[in-house]
Amino acid sequence: MLKYLITGCAGFIGFHLSQDILKKGSMVIGFDNLNYYYDVDLKKSRLSQLNVYKNFKFHQLDLTDQQSILELCTHHNFDYVIHLAAQAGVRYSLENPHAYVDSNLVGFINILEGCRHGKVKHLVYASSSSVYGANQKIPFSTQDNVDHPISLYAATKKANELMAYTYSHLYKIPTTGLRFFTVYGPWGRPDMAYFLFTKAIIKGKPIKVFNHGKMKRDFTYIDDIVEGIVRVSEKIPQGSELNNNVPAKVYNIGNNQPVELMTFIEVLENCIGKKAIKEFLPMQPGDVPMTYADIDDLINDVGFSPRTSIEEGLDKFVQWYKSFYL
Numbered sequence: 361m362l363k364y365l366i367t368g369c370a371g372f373i374g375f376h377l378s379q380d381i382l383k384k385g386s387m388v389i390g391f392d393n394l395n396y397y398y399d400v401d402l403k404k405s406r407l408s409q410l411n412v413y414k415n416f417k418f419h420q421l422d423l424t425d426q427q428s429i430l431e432l433c434t435h436h437n438f439d440y441v442i443h444l445a446a447q448a449g450v451r452y453s454l455e456n457p458h459a460y461v462d463s464n465l466v467g468f469i470n471i472l473e474g475c476r477h478g479k480v481k482h483l484v485y486a487s488s489s490s491v492y493g494a495n496q497k498i499p500f501s502t503q504d505n506v507d508h509p510i511s512l513y514a515a516t517k518k519a520n521e522l523m524a525y526t527y528s529h530l531y532k533i534p535t536t537g538l539r540f541f542t543v544y545g546p547w548g549r550p551d552m553a554y555f556l557f558t559k560a561i562i563k564g565k566p567i568k569v570f571n572h573g574k575m576k577r578d579f580t581y582i583d584d585i586v587e588g589i590v591r592v593s594e595k596i597p598q599g600s601e602l603n604n605n606v607p608a609k610v611y612n613i614g615n616n617q618p619v620e621l622m623t624f625i626e627v628l629e630n631c632i633g634k635k636a637i638k639e640f641l642p643m644q645p646g647d648v649p650m651t652y653a654d655i656d657d658l659i660n661d662v663g664f665s666p667r668t669s670i671e672e673g674l675d676k677f678v679q680w681y682k683s684f685y686l
């Protein structure tokens with residue numbers, strides 16, 4: 361039986377991925393520190409859905425706990441480590457930079473060391489579309505220069521890609537970084553715009569529309585992200601002459617179909633059946649006007665591209681939101 365370590369399993373993406381892998385019968389050891397960045401009850405509710413599986417085991421653990429992570433990895437010798445735990449969110453990185461250094465940098469080296477000593481077959485880790493910063497060339501390609509992050513969050517994700525490359529080079533650990541593009545769906549993250557919008561629209565409160573609505577995002581539905589992660593994890597990068605014998609890879613996973621923020625809001629209004637009260641505001645520091653993923657590598661290497669429309673995806677989210685909160 362395949363054995364996975366999934367970090368951040370009480371988080372949005374980690375929960376969905378764990379559920380998918382558990383349903384297929386593999387063993388999942390998950391950990392999460394259940395921090396208070398957003399509603400802990402939501403994290404606990406996700407966990408209670410996972411706890412029904414006999415092949416699931418949870419540890420409440422912090423990424424900065426070097427010794428426990430090392431022991432966990434050497435004890436289990438995981439086939440796959442899917443590292444999703446992190447301090448997420450662009451805006452919060454301006455308020456609490458240390459949380460990003462602790463979880464995303466110190467935490468990441470602890471995961472790399474765990475993989476090294478635990479002889480993991482493949483480390484797959486979350487990067488982010490935010491590494492593209494304010495790049496103008498679209499769609500964003502993994503070949504593009506990403507040396508100009510405009511938030512500390514983005515800088516930590518880019519640093520993760522560099523650290524992973526180094527460990528792939530030094531210790532031949534196969535690593536794959538996934539640059540996720542605005543992931544949304546049921547059980548989603550309460551700090552993200554689509555969640556805040558839904559809550560406000562239902563309550564008849566105003567929504568904050570930044571950059572006066574002049575933004576485009578490649579919104580990617582959670583089931584597509586899960587399928588992408590599973591397929592990529594099975595495609596273990598090999599060292600060859602072409603890549604200097606370094607088994608490291610980075611992919612974009614995005615819908616490849618950016619949507620205007622105002623269109624996104626309109627679709628959401630239709631799903632909820634109520635108009636939003638819009639408060640138009642300037643751009644926020646650290647935010648980017650546009651994201652658009654080039655996914656040719658993903659299609660060529662693992663034969664997959666996201667396929668869920670925002671109409672379908674937002675409808676599923678709104679149905680979940682109503683059943684969970686109302």
Ligand SMILES: NC(=O)c1ccc[n+]([C@@H]2O[C@H](COP(=O)([O-])OP(=O)(O)OC[C@H]3O[C@@H](n4cnc5c(N)ncnc54)[C@H](O)[C@@H]3O)[C@@H](O)[C@H]2O)c1
Nearest residue numbers: 368370371372373393395422423445446463486540542543
């Ligand atoms: N959701 C998106 O749109 C998106 C986009 C790009 C990248 N990502 C990345 O994908 C990954 C998963 O994102 P998500 O949306 O599921 O976020 P999430 O916040 O819902 O999940 C992250 C989980 O990690 C846990 N965690 C945070 N710091 C920890 C620590 N120090 N020790 C142990 N656990 C810790 C949190 O409690 C949380 O449950 C993150 O690395 C995030 O940066 C997400």
